[in-house]
Amino acid sequence: MDSGFRRNDGRGASPLAPSAAISYIAAMYSFDITADTKAELYRDLAAALDSLTADEPDAIANMANVSALIGQYLPDLNWAGFYRNVKDELVLGPFQGKAACIRIPFGKGVCGAAAATRETQLVEDVHAFPGHIACDAASRSELVVPIVHQGELLGVLDLDSPLRARFDAGDAAGCEALMRILAPRIA
Incomplete structure (x- = not known):
């Protein structure tokens, strides 16, 4: 069954499970900002x-x-x-x-x-x-x-x-x- 999510990573488009697509997208914009000082x-x-x-x-x-x-x-x-x-x-x-x-x-x-x-x-x-x-x-x-x-x-x-x-x-x-x-x- 096609989930409708696609990835193009240079190896051609391949279907991803919806949860995998969401994890993939979220990982792209995850930042580790745990600073001790304002600078x-x-x-x-x-x-x-x-x-x-x-x-x-x-x-x-x-x-x-x-x-x-x-x-x-x-x-x-x-x-x-x-x-x-x-x-x-x-x-x-x-x-x-x-x-x-x-x-x-x-x-x-x-x-x-x-x-x-x-x-x-x-x-x-x-x-x-x-x-x-x-x-x-x-x-x-x-x-x-x-x-x-x-x-x-x-x-x-x-x-x-x-x-x-x-x-x-x-x-x-x-x-x-x-x-x-x-x-x-x-x-």
């Missing part, structure tokens, strides 16, 4: 991000996998995702978390500030940030990293946490490094 965590995330996106030309697929990777391995997040620059407006892209604001004008809120200035925004207490846009009332701190490739703003990475002061300079530097890897793969 090690971001190093491991960079290697995983590079592996996930290196051969994929689709920007949305790459952003979806990266938001899942970050959401899975960075602790204490309640939202991890992307806003894309569409005609000088931020438009919701792939994310992990609760439903979010769909459009954000440049200069509005933390994401809009990052887009307008092209500078990382590290906010210890979002309730103290002038003009903060509260998509999730549980969010207390936020980190937004602009994604720039060859001088063009592609969008922003947005991370929210229910903990006040969750993010620090190490997170900012780590996420900036991740976005430097991702930028040419979503351009």
Whole structure:
């Protein structure tokens, strides 16, 4: 009986049992990220991000996998995702978390500030940030990293946490490094 699953490993297509196909697929994207320090965590995330996106030309697929990777391995997040620059407006892209604001004008809120200035925004207490846009009332701190490739703003990475002061300079530097890897793969 044909299971409908196929593998092409250079020896020709052969049927796989459904459970074998699922195991095969899961094994392709299994990462061993068990870092003891923040620097090690971001190093491991960079290697995983590079592996996930290196051969994929689709920007949305790459952003979806990266938001899942970050959401899975960075602790204490309640939202991890992307806003894309569409005609000088931020438009919701792939994310992990609760439903979010769909459009954000440049200069509005933390994401809009990052887009307008092209500078990382590290906010210890979002309730103290002038003009903060509260998509999730549980969010207390936020980190937004602009994604720039060859001088063009592609969008922003947005991370929210229910903990006040969750993010620090190490997170900012780590996420900036991740976005430097991702930028040419979503351009």
